[in-house]
Amino acid sequence: MSSIDEKLPESIDLTHHLSAFAKARPLSPLKGLQKYWGKPGIISLAGGLPSPDVFPFSSVGADILLPNAFPSQTEPSKAPLSWLWNLFSSGKPKTVPIEIPRHASTPGQLDLATVLQYSMASGQPKLLDFARELTGKVFRPGYSDWTVLAHVGNTDGWMKAVLTLCNPGEGVLTSTWTYPSALACMLPYNIKAVPVDMDGQGMRADALREVLANWDAEARGMPRRVVLGQNPTGATMALGRKKEIYDVCVEFDVIIVEDDPYYFLQEGPYHPPSHPARNERKGELDLQAYIDHLAPSYLRIDYEGRVIRLDTFSKTIAPGCRMGWFTCNPKFGERLERQAETSTQAPCGFSQALIISLVEQWGFEGFLRWTQGLQTQYTVRRDFIIDCLADEFDLRVGVVANSGVDCFTGCDVYTAYPKVKSTRIFEEKKLFNDQELLSFVPPTSGMFVWLKLNLEQHPQYGSKSAKELEWDLWVELAEAGVLFGPGQMFAATATVEDEEPAGHFRVSFSNAEFNTMKKAISIFARVIVKFFRA
Numbered sequence: 001m002s003s004i005d006e007k008l009p010e011s012i013d014l015t016h017h018l019s020a021f022a023k024a025r026p027l028s029p030l031k032g033l034q035k036y037w038g039k040p041g042i043i044s045l046a047g048g049l050p051s052p053d054v055f056p057f058s059s060v061g062a063d064i065l066l067p068n069a070f071p072s073q074t075e076p077s078k079a080p081l082s083w084l085w086n087l088f089s090s091g092k093p094k095t096v097p098i099e100i101p102r103h104a105s106t107p108g109q110l111d112l113a114t115v116l117q118y119s120m121a122s123g124q125p126k127l128l129d130f131a132r133e134l135t136g137k138v139f140r141p142g143y144s145d146w147t148v149l150a151h152v153g154n155t156d157g158w159m160k161a162v163l164t165l166c167n168p169g170e171g172v173l174t175s176t177w178t179y180p181s182a183l184a185c186m187l188p189y190n191i192k193a194v195p196v197d198m199d200g201q202g203m204r205a206d207a208l209r210e211v212l213a214n215w216d217a218e219a220r221g222m223p224r225r226v227v228l229g230q231n232p233t234g235a236t237m238a239l240g241r242k243k244e245i246y247d248v249c250v251e252f253d254v255i256i257v258e259d260d261p262y263y264f265l266q267e268g269p270y271h272p273p274s275h276p277a278r279n280e281r282k283g284e285l286d287l288q289a290y291i292d293h294l295a296p297s298y299l300r301i302d303y304e305g306r307v308i309r310l311d312t313f314s315k316t317i318a319p320g321c322r323m324g325w326f327t328c329n330p331k332f333g334e335r336l337e338r339q340a341e342t343s344t345q346a347p348c349g350f351s352q353a354l355i356i357s358l359v360e361q362w363g364f365e366g367f368l369r370w371t372q373g374l375q376t377q378y379t380v381r382r383d384f385i386i387d388c389l390a391d392e393f394d395l396r397v398g399v400v401a402n403s404g405v406d407c408f409t410g411c412d413v414y415t416a417y418p419k420v421k422s423t424r425i426f427e428e429k430k431l432f433n434d435q436e437l438l439s440f441v442p443p444t445s446g447m448f449v450w451l452k453l454n455l456e457q458h459p460q461y462g463s464k465s466a467k468e469l470e471w472d473l474w475v476e477l478a479e480a481g482v483l484f485g486p487g488q489m490f491a492a493t494a495t496v497e498d499e500e501p502a503g504h505f506r507v508s509f510s511n512a513e514f515n516t517m518k519k520a521i522s523i524f525a526r527v528i529v530k531f532f533r534a
Contacts (some may be wrong), residue, residue, distance in 0.1 A: 063097050064358050066362075100112055124321035132408070139297040139299040172194060177491065180490055238295065255307075270382065270442030381445065391518075408452070438452060
């Protein structure tokens with residue numbers, strides 16, 4: 001903990017939010033012995049630990065990129081991903097070797113004998129040291145006795161939070177559009193989503209208050225938690241809105257689970273190629289300026305310890321690491337650790353070893369420099385796919401008034417019309433040039449563009465539901481060779497369709513090469529124009 005923590009209040013007692021599952025979890029008998037294992041001079045014949053001498057790995061190593069490996073380019077190069085090959089073209093690749101030996105040769109050195117052995121469910125100490133440093137300097141919790149412990153990626157962290165806080169039959173407050181796996185994992189436990197209306201920043205505080213003020217405790221149980229983190233819409237919530245939602249949660253005694261894997265992928269506002277801000281050469285920010293530039297976490301305003309934050313290395317290092325960490329009050333942390341002891345146990349030792357070695361090589365500042373590079377790359381990709389949409393459609397920008405339910409409310413909304421490429425076909429231009437095909441708000445974080453399809457203008461709308469038309473279009477697009485994420489997967493409940501009748505697609509810009517993205521959007525434009533003229 002930093003010295004500033006000493007001036008902050010301690011967390012309040014929120015153990016009445018623990019589920020019956022969590023309250024019933026005892027200390028794992030075997031794990032309870034682990035506190036003695038490191039005692040100097042002790043001879044342990046108690047645990048079923050294999051000898052490190054029989055591990056079939058003499059050492060594990062890798063060549064890692066340096067944290068400044070990403071270029072500071074602001075536009076995609078003509079050769080997609082050419083920056084990667086340029087790393088190695090000079091004869092001096094921007095890499096450094098790391099190696100984890102079987103046994104440490106110096107005190108404190110990381111070794112395979114430790115990381116590949118059974119270990120504490122909370123994670124390796126060196127990993128937790130890094131998580132504490134990053135949390136303390138970047139997220140800056142508003143109370144003093146916060147703790148961190150490892151989990152096996154945010155999906156695992158989310159499920160552990162669900163079972164720690166929720167009993168069967170209870171409801172979870174979530175935005176009307178949310179990550180589908182977060183909903184699916186609750187269903188076998190009869191824990192259901194309760195949707196809360198959104199606007200351009202995500203969940204609305206006034207809508208949350210209304211839901212809680214009219215909460216049916218008999219039907220839904222105790223309002224356990226609000227889940228926050230906006231996938232699929234890519235919205236970024238400002239600090240003012242977070243304070244409003246936090247105050248509502250304090251008033252109604254609700255726990256916040258902040259599932260925020262895209263925190264370091266905040267791209268900021270989109271600017272068309274002709275906009276002066278688009279052409280400015282953005283220099284690298286100094287460390288504190290970069291931290292201050294990021295939208296603050298809910299931890300910043302959490303003075304009671306009612307936020308459980310989930311962080312992951314999946315988006316900053318690699319999804320296959322399956323590793324991240326909780327930040328929460330110590331009583332919740334202790335219960336989460338008890339759950340891990342009899343389920344996932346500790347995260348994979350290989351992953352912990354490689355991540356620890358990487359962040360030790362980079363250091364805290366190097367890790368943030370790496371995330372700045374990621375932020376630049378995702379901003380380039382976000383801009384490129386929207387530029388592709390502008391090439392294929394006639395995009396018109398307008399601000400949606402406060403509709404009360406629309407997740408685009410208060411934003412600059414881009415509405416796509418057919419782009420007539422032949423002036424010789426006058427009737428075609430007359431009939432279809434003013435047909436609204438879809439709308440979107442350029443995302444300010446994450447990996448996706450959330451498209452709202454204006455299906456109410458389709459000739460078969462009414463005889464077919466929006467869900468049916470969305471699926472018909474998805475199939476036609478798939479048969480043409482392009483897959484988008486169907487929007488219905490992200491609906492908190494089936495009744496969302498009644499509130500927002502148009503279908504949706506989630507379009508990823510995180511993985512495909514630039515020329516592939518351009519081809520995909522060209523196919524999409526051709527298919528959707530034909531679809532609306534059926």
